[in-house]
Every structure is written in structure tokens, then in C-alpha cells.
Amino acid sequence: MGREILHVIDDILQEIAGVERVTAHKTLDDYKADWLLRHALQRAIEIISEASRALPEEVTSTQPHIRWRAIRAIGNVLRHEYQSISDEIIWNVLRDELPPLKAAVEAIKQNISAP
Template sequence: MMPREFRHAIDDMLAAIQGAERAVSGKTIDDYRADWILKHAIERAVEIISEASRALPADVTATQPQINWRAVRAIGNVLRHEYHSLSDPILWNVVIDEFPRLKTALQAIMEQFPER
């Protein structure tokens, strides 16, 4: 049985990752800390990724076990409800360290589950 259509969610996640990558390109964490607009753009990208990840069926995410999908889904709630608990270094590291790994996993899913 083919999973329900979820590619739109992956497209949204990849677009958010690519936008965040462009936004931080050539910047340092100090630049990030000093730029209110950049910080809020990154937070929004993380929220979109988190929300879109909820549309991915379990059998699809299971193909990429190196990604902590539970944490991906949960970080959006943290941003919305406990935003004061996320430090700048945490969000910066999400973009710098986690987004590339997530992007690779999402691209692999797209290849593994071609459009119907």
C-alpha cells in the first residue's frame, strides 16, 4: 500500500531549509544574535519544518532513522509555547548542524517515494 500523499510537506520543509541556509550564509552566530529579523525568520523556518513533518507517515520517516523525527515535530511546540527556553546557540546549531542532515534525509525520501 502506498502512503498517503505527503510530498507537499517535504517540498515545504525543503523550501524552509533552503531559505534558512540562504539567510545565514556568510553569517556568524553573533550576526544572528544581533539581527531580530534573521532570528525570527529562522524561527519561522523551524516552525514550518516542524509542522510539515507531522504530515509524514511513520513508514516514511522510518526509512530515515538517523533523524530524530519526534524532536523535529516537537521543536515547533517549543517555539510556540516555550520560546523563552530556546537559546540562540540552540537554534543556530539546528540550522548549521541539523538542517543539512535533515535536507539529505528528505531528498532521500523523495527519491524512495516517487510521485504517483
């Protein structure tokens, strides 16, 4: 189980790293003005959402402060209800939700990797 979960964790962390890289020194206005940036960041959120679905409850329960259900759900919103989600919501997810998620996933990885 550990190896499979580590693959999923690495996928999540890779997407978060990409988001951090492309949003460095960017603002909400930059996000709104750049079609490619918007789509790339929305796709990163979709991948994070999908990958989080592969984490079992016994793993996610170690980080109860993370809204795992919302993370799993946002991918479906982006895929099926994309017209109803505002740029501000996405930007807030990127700015406010990803940093604690990153810390939680890193903690999960450390616990799984520990002998």
C-alpha cells in the first residue's frame, strides 16, 4: 500500500509545486487576464482533486484539518460546472487552500516513508 500511496502523494506535491512556480509574483488580475494560466491552474486543481481520491481514509484521517471532501469535489465542479465557478474562488483555492494541503501531504509522506 505504501508505494502506491507514495505515487499519489508525489503527484499531488508535483502539481502543487507547479502551481507555486507559475503563480509566483502573480495576482488575481494576472490570472484573470491569462487564458493559458487559468486553464493550467484549473487543470492542476483537477489533478490534485483526482489524486486525492486515491488516498484511503486511514491516511486522510491523520490530517483532519484538511477538507478532503471539498478537495475531491472541486475536480467535478471544474469538469462539469465550470461556468459556475468564479476566478476569485479558484484564486482563493490556490492561495489559501494549497499551502495547508501541501504541509498535510508532506506530513503524510513523511509518516509513510518513516521506517
